[in-house]
Amino acid sequence: MYHFYLFEASMVNSNIPTIDLSSFFNEGNEDCKKEVIDIISHACSEYGFFQIVNHGVPPSLMTRALEVSKMFFEYPLEEKLKSSPTPDAPLPTGYSVQPEHSADKNEYLLMFPPGSSFNVFPDQPAELRKVMEDIFSHFSKAALLVETILNDCLGLPPKFLQEYNKDRSWDFMAVLRYLPGAINKENNNIGLTEHQDGNCITFVLQDEIGGLEVLKNGEWIPVVPTEGSLIVNLGDVIQVLSNNKFKSATHRVMRQEGKFRHSYVFFNTIEGNKWVEPLPNFIKETGKPAQYRGFFYKDYQQMRIRNKTHPPSRPEDVVDITHYAIDC
Numbered sequence: 001m002y003h004f005y006l007f008e009a010s011m012v013n014s015n016i017p018t019i020d021l022s023s024f025f026n027e028g029n030e031d032c033k034k035e036v037i038d039i040i041s042h043a044c045s046e047y048g049f050f051q052i053v054n055h056g057v058p059p060s061l062m063t064r065a066l067e068v069s070k071m072f073f074e075y076p077l078e079e080k081l082k083s084s085p086t087p088d089a090p091l092p093t094g095y096s097v098q099p100e101h102s103a104d105k106n107e108y109l110l111m112f113p114p115g116s117s118f119n120v121f122p123d124q125p126a127e128l129r130k131v132m133e134d135i136f137s138h139f140s141k142a143a144l145l146v147e148t149i150l151n152d153c154l155g156l157p158p159k160f161l162q163e164y165n166k167d168r169s170w171d172f173m174a175v176l177r178y179l180p181g182a183i184n185k186e187n188n189n190i191g192l193t194e195h196q197d198g199n200c201i202t203f204v205l206q207d208e209i210g211g212l213e214v215l216k217n218g219e220w221i222p223v224v225p226t227e228g229s230l231i232v233n234l235g236d237v238i239q240v241l242s243n244n245k246f247k248s249a250t251h252r253v254m255r256q257e258g259k260f261r262h263s264y265v266f267f268n269t270i271e272g273n274k275w276v277e278p279l280p281n282f283i284k285e286t287g288k289p290a291q292y293r294g295f296f297y298k299d300y301q302q303m304r305i306r307n308k309t310h311p312p313s314r315p316e317d318v319v320d321i322t323h324y325a326i327d328c
């Protein structure tokens with residue numbers, strides 16, 4: 001069945017593969033599973049980006065989630081600010097808006113897993129909290145499936161990644177609205193500056209406006225929204241563990257002239273006290289020495305948060321994973 005999706009996707013999405021995961025919900029189908037593993041392995045070693053369908057997140061919930069968040073963001077600012085962050089949350093939960101001078105042009109709601117004491121939700125629209133909690137739980141399950149598949153793609157011992165990344169408390173989700181792009185062609189209309197995610201696996205659900213772009217062989221490839229699909233990108237943790245076998249995708253968001261853009265972004269994240277370093281399998285297998293020195297995830301996270309709270313004046317001083325790279 002996924003042959004169809006691959007064909008269709010290649011027409012509109014310049015070879016960002018769209019992969020049908022339905023075979024993973026049933027016993028058997030070993031040939032299908034094997035083919036999926038080959039396609040995902042290829043996408044991850046080339047640029048760390050692919051799309052999935054039949055991932056277990058109900059398409060009707062995805063549509064509804066975007067509708068309800070649109071309603072929220074249309075409220076006046078005073079109303080939105082009523083759900084502002086709890087002071088001691090590790091990341092600002094509830095509603096935040098990027099400062100005027102920021103290069104990133106969005107406002108967002110952020111939550112940790114349902115039940116987390118850090119969470120703050122708007123009261124209105126009344127449906128929003130439930131929709132956010134439901135979709136979070138579905139994303140969380142789908143991420144476990146993708147993690148199992150990646151474990152196979154990397155040829156790791158069964159359940160290796162599941163064991164390594166078993167604490168779900170620090171996963172988080174952002175619900176975003178981007179400002180409309182300027183109607184002035186001179187303006188480059190960046191919505192979110194180019195970056196790699198620091199975590200393990202990220203899902204993006206974007207509305208029909210689109211705007212997410214991935215860097216592939218030096219070219220920005222727009223990810224055209226397709227109904228029911230989720231975008232998957234790998235983060236720095238997977239890149240380091242695999243000693244660069246799998247890539248942390250470089251991506252950005254462009255704004256369309258005159259149109260707001262909405263998205264849901266789910267981050268599957270390891271616990272801060274986890275040690276991250278290239279696994280011995282990928283040093284032996286590739287014959288390459290370790291490309292990174294090891295670090296505690298929380299130290300890296302702190303530096304990434306500082307990039308946002310105290311942006312360096314020179315772009316080259318923004319801390320990313322190359323901070324831990326070993327020059328070979």
Ligand SMILES: O=C(O)CCC(=O)C(=O)O
Binds near residue numbers: 176197253265
């Ligand atoms: O809003 C999006 O589509 C992507 C956001 C993103 O890349 C991020 O928050 O890391």
Ligand SMILES: [Fe+2]
Binds near residue numbers: 195196202251
């Ligand atoms: Fe990102």
